[in-house]
Amino acid sequence: MSLAECDSSGDSLAQTEFEDHHDVPVDADAPFNRPDADVILRTSDNVDYRFYKFLLSLASPFFMNMFALPQPGPLEETADQTKYGLHIIPISERSIVVKKLLSFCSPVYDTDVPALEDLDIVMAVLDAADKYDMKRVGKFIVKMITAPRFLEQEPMRVFAIACRYRAEQETVIAARYMLRYAISEPAYVAELDYISGADYHRLVQYHSQCSQAMSYITRLWSSYPLPLLDCKLCRKKGLSRIPLKEYQDSVIDALRVRPCAESLLNPEWIESMARKAGSCATCRERVPRKMEEYVRDLTVPVNEIVSEIKLQIDFR
Known part of the structure; x- marks a missing residue:
């Protein structure tokens, strides 16, 4: 019984990839x-x-x-x-x-x-x-596709593959990883053709709900005051010199675009906040480290907020 004519659907391997064809078995x-x-x-x-x-x-x-x-x-x-x-x-x-x-x-x-x-x-x-x-x-x-080497390089493909095979845990992991990107950032991948428009809509909806929920952080400012950074050379307070409103807006803006803790741990974002501190050369070197320590504490409520929001995909 021959199966040669039964092609696998969606075979993504190019004909010339990986191994050469043998003329004889x-x-x-x-x-x-x-x-x-x-x-x-x-x-x-x-x-x-x-x-x-x-x-x-x-x-x-x-x-x-x-x-x-x-x-x-x-x-x-x-x-x-x-x-x-x-x-x-x-x-x-x-x-x-x-x-x-x-x-x-x-x-x-x-x-x-x-x-x-x-x-x-x-x-x-x-x-x-x-x-x-x-x-x-x-x-x-x-279960193997949520390995870091796959998620970090191609999270949208991981999401689409897991969703196609109705693997709930892996789909949720991939959807949460996608929060590290603005919703418009991931490019089209061929695996999206194998899931429904409803599934993709649920991913967009999940991202949007997480983004909107970040406004809850505004209720927690009193629990997370900016750390002091006394400098004997410039006599300034370092991080405390960032206008509070400007700082709060920067946090919320970052989280609304990419609603996850990694947005605040991003070295580029931390560096931008350090520049706003406007400290002298001596305390300027300490600002990024202080800011990183601070935002690590702030990531706790961010993760808690995200964990409360469910990806509304029917996996039955």
Whole structure:
């Protein structure tokens, strides 16, 4: 039975990326060349992966149903091509995707998790897992996409992928990370095509609600007075010289655009506040450190405000 014509939807791997096409079939490297395997999966770039029907059946109802069908004998005209006496199942995925997918189906992956180098590979493996109905594998992979290396580089893609696969915890993590950006800053990503307009609207709504809620900070000014910075050289008070209204407006303006604690911890914002302090050369060096210490305290209520606001996406 051939699966080569069953293309994975949304395959984001370019045809020329990652591995070259082999003109003739070659065997995959260990551990996918074991002689005790009982089936071969041949990828679109002609790499043969020897694996086990039992493990494929456990991971995938798709393969379980396939293997439950009567299998033709090796001499029958309808029989698939064979190699090493094993039936070959052609599949449309490339070898880099199949290697990752089968690694997740292996009983050792709980202690040796396959590496997912970038979100293109993540999407390709997720598409394959979805195609072959490997729900457990798909859920495991989605849990990996909130790693800092993915969130920091492509948070909108992480959000869209998690939302597409209805992974609530990962979607919420990505949505909260998106608060570090103005709502108009993230560029379009192809993964948005796989979620609904309603889901994206909920993300925008969540950002807007967090932004509006930052006005609550104005009730807390008395609990967070600007720190003093006495300077024996200039006889000025350092941070206390920033006009209170100007300081408060700067905080609220920063939080309304990017409603998260990281806005106040941004070195550029801290530096701008230090410049407003207008201190002498001696205390000027101490202002950024003092301001950073101060805003770290202020991030506590900011995080509390954000935590009270829910992302209104239906994950059922």
